[in-house]
Amino acid sequence: MKLSSSLTAAAVVSLSALGSVKAQQTQPACSSIYTRPEILSLTPSQWSNISGVLGAMQRDGWFAWFAYLHNQWFGQIHGNSQFFPFHRRFVQDWESVGQRYSGSFVQPYWDEMRDYRAPASSQVLTSNWVGGNGQGANNCVVNGNQGGWTMTFPNNHCFPRSFGNNGNPTSWYSPEYIQSIIQRDTTMAQLRPDIEYSLHGVVHINIGGDMAQGYSPNDWIFMLHHANLDRLWWQWQTSNNRMWVMDGSNYDNTQITLNTNLAYYNTPVRNVMQLGYGSMCYQYASNPLTRRDLVSSIEATLADTLPKGVLSTWFPDTAKVKGPVVDMVRPPSAVVTATPGLTRGSGIPYPAQMTEAWIQMHHYNKTDVNRVNNDARNFVIAMNSAGYKSPV
Template sequence: MRLPLISAFGLALFSLQQVAGITPPPGAESLTACSDVSVRKEIRSLSSDEWNTYKSAVEGAKGDRWIDWFGYLHERVSTKIHGNSEFFLYHRKFISDYEKILRGYEPNVVLPYWNNMIDYQNPAGSPILGEKYFGGNGVTDKCVSSGIANSWNFTYLGNECLQRNFGEADTIVTWYSPEFITSILQSSTTYADLRAGIENSLHGIVHLSIGGDMNTMHSPADPIFWLHHSNIDRLYAQWQAVEPDTRTYMYDGKDYAGNDVTLDDKLTYTSTPAYEVMRLGYGNMCYTYDTIQTANGDENALLSKRQRKCKPRPSKATQTIQKLPAKVLADFYPSFNKKKFSALENEMSDITPKQPMAADCSKPFTPPKPSEKMRGKMPYPGTLSKEYIKMMNLNSEEVRSAEKRAFAMIDELNAANYLSPYLFDLE
C-alpha cells in the first residue's frame, strides 16, 4: 500500500511556504523539486498493509545482507560522523540510502519513525519493543528472539545473533521527555545548538540503554536504529521548517577535525556536498514527515477517510505547560513564553498514536489519563556512560551540559507541581 504523496502542485505550494525568501548556496540552485514526496509516518500509525510492506522490505534486505553492509559501513565512518556538525546531515543521507535499498524489495515502502519520547517513562513497555513489532530484550546470549528481528544473525560479525541488553529485570532507564525535546527545539538558535542538544540527549540514551548491538558502532544491525534515526531526522527537519528562510541551509559548528564546516563540505566517504541533503523535497531528499504536513494545515491529506473518522484525541499537554510559572517558560520554553505555539517546535502537541496498527474504529482510542501519583515527580533521564561518550567521540562537557539542562528543567517543573501527561501508573 502506497503511503500518501504530495502532488506536484501541492509540493510547489509547500515549497513556497517553506523556503520563502531564501538565498540558496552555490550549487543548490541546480537541485530540482521532487515530482512526488513520500510522507514518513510514526510507526504506530501505519495501517496493517503499510506495516506488512515495510516488514517485507526489511526482511528482503536482511536476507541479501544489506543490513550487514550498513552496519559495516557505519562502523567504518563512525568516528567522523558523531560528536560534530556532520551528525544530522550524514545520518539523513544514510537513512535515505537505506530507504532506497528497501524500495528494491517493495517499491512503495516508506521509512517510518518511532516517536520514542512518548514512551520515555517505560521504554521497555513500548509496543515497538514487543512481539508485534521489533522484539524485546535479548535472552539466551542476549540474542533477540521475538518480533521482526527474531533470530537474526550477521555474517560479517562472525555469524553472531542480533543482541540487546536492557538493564536489570528487563527494564530500561528513563529516556528524554517530550517536554525536554520541546525545550531543545524552542531554545536552539543555531544548527550547532540543536545538534548538541539532540545528539547528547535523546539520541545517545536510546542507543546506550537498548544495549547490545545498538550500543556499538555497527548499530544499524538493529532494525530499531532506522526508526530512531528517522525520528532524529524528523526533529531536525521540524526545526528547519520553523524558520525556513534562515534554517534550511544553516550549517555551523565544527567537523571531526575541529575545522569550521561549510555547505560545500563533502559528507564523509561520499561525493555529496552538505547542501544537497538539507532541503527536503528537492534533489534526492524526496520525502517529508507527517508532523510537518500537519503543522502546515494539511493533516487530512495524510489520512484515509477511515482514519479521519478514527483519529485519536489529542492531549492537553500544551495547555498544561502554558499554565506554568513565568520563570519556567522564560527559562525553558521561549516560544511559549512569547505566546507562539507552532506544532513544529512542540513535541507535546499530542501523545498519539499509542495504539498499534493505527486507530481501530471498533475500538476507539482514548489516551490514558496521567497518574496523579506522578504530579511533581517527573523522573530524571538516564545519563551517558564514559565508555559511550568515548566510543561516540563526544565532548564530555557538552554531554554533561545537556544532562544538567534536563535536570534543571525537571527540577523547575516538579517545583511547580507539574503533572506530565506522559506519566502513568505502571503498577
C-alpha cells in the same frame, strides 16, 4: 503510501516561507513526495510489506553493508556537525534500497518520547512489531520482525539486544525537554550536542546489543530512531527560519559549511538540508496516536500552567505565541521532587544518562556531555518545582 505528484498545501507553505531558499537551494524540487509515518500508525498490510522488504534486505546483505558503513565512518559522523546531515542521507540511502524491493516501502519513525517514562513497556518493543529484549547468555532476540536472525557483520552472531537497567531501562528524555531544546537552540553547534548527548545516546545504550555498537544499523531500531531524530531536526529547521543553518566543527576540526562534503558520500551538506528537494523526497506525518498534535498539546499545557519566568526561560517560542500566565511565587510545599517511575499526568522524571563506556567509545568531550546532563537535570527541577504535570 505515495502522495500526489505535488506537495500538500501545508508542505508548500512550510517550504516556501523559509527565506533565502532560492539563494541556498541548488537541488531540483521533487516531482513527488512520500510520507514517513510513525511506526504504530502503520496498517497490517503496510507493516507486512515493510517486514517482507526487511527480510529480503537481510537475505541480500544490506543490513551488513549499512552496519559496515556506519562502523567504518563512526569517528567522522559523531561528536561534530556531520551528525545530522550524514544520518539524514544515510537513512534516506537505506530507504532507497528498500524501494528497490517495493515501490511503496518507506522508513517509519518511532516517536520514542511518547514512551519515555517506561521504554520497556512500549508497544513497539513487542512481538507484533520489532520484538523485545534478548534472551539467554548471548541476549538473542526471539520475537518481532528480526527474531531469530543471524547477523553477519562484523561476524556471524545471533541478533542481540540487552536492555539497560537489567532489562527495564529508566526514563528517556521527555517530549517537553526535547521541545525546549528545539525552541532554545539557534545554531547547529548548540542543537547537535544537545540531541546527540541526550535522546540519541540513551536510546542506543538502553536498547543495547548491536544498537550499542558501531555497527548499530544491524538493529532496525537504528533506522526508526534516526528517522525520528531527523524529524526533530526538520522541526527545528522549519522554525524561526533555520532551514540553512549549518555551523560548528567538522570531524577534522575545521568549520563546517553548507559546501562541506558529507562523510563517505562526498556530496555537499547543502544537498540534504531541505526536504522536498534533490533526493530528499519525503516528509513526516505528525504523530496520530494522541488524536491531536503532541507538540500543540504540550504547548497548551505549558502556557496554561507554568509561571511566566519558567515558561520564557525554557520555552521562549511558546511564551511569545501563547502568552504566559503571570508569574507567581509557589510555597515550598508546592515543590515536586522528580523521581523515576512517575506515572502519566505526573511530574517529569530525571532521564537516563550516557554511560562512561559510551562516552569513551565516541571520544566525546566530557565537559560538553556534563553540560547537557546538567541542563536536562535543571529542566526537570524547574518543571517539577513549578508544579507542571505532563500530558504525556
